[in-house]
Amino acid sequence: MQRERLERLLADDGQEASSDALAALHAGASHVVWDGTTPAESLATIYGRRLRVTLRKGTETSGLERAVLRLGQYRGPIRLGQIRALDGSWVFMLFLNQHATTLIACTGVRRTPNDP
Numbered sequence: 001m002q003r004e005r006l007e008r009l010l011a012d013d014g015q016e017a018s019s020d021a022l023a024a025l026h027a028g029a030s031h032v033v034w035d036g037t038t039p040a041e042s043l044a045t046i047y048g049r050r051l052r053v054t055l056r057k058g059t060e061t062s063g064l065e066r067a068v069l070r071l072g073q074y075r076g077p078i079r080l081g082q083i084r085a086l087d088g089s090w091v092f093m094l095f096l097n098q099h100a101t102t103l104i105a106c107t108g109v110r111r112t113p114n115d116p
Helices: 003-013 016-026 040-057 064-073
Strands: 030-033 077-084 090-097 103-110
Touching: 003 016, 003 030, 003 103, 016 064, 016 077, 016 090, 016 103, 040 064, 040 077, 040 103, 064 090, 064 103
Parallel strands: none
Antiparallel strands: 030 077, 077 090, 090 103
8 A cells, every 4th residue: 555545544643543553654663564454353352352451451542442342343354554763663454345445444563662
């Protein structure tokens, strides 16, 4: 996916995580949108678990609760993308419709130096 198209999708979303991901892109972050799709229901389950783990560990996130909610409500296949901040401090996951024309949700997690 072209960086400019991704920037427009994030800007149009207006949520904090999307704004943070957009700022990371403007600062030179890398990005990828993978081929293939995953059922939204499966991703809602996976990211619901991640939400519980991050809350338990006190890991800083952006938009994770909203992403879990949106994935649980969405009825269709999801295409995944990722934005990794230039300094590695944040990783954002993008949840797009199957054609990557609509952003369903965006979430970010702050990475620590000990993270894999």
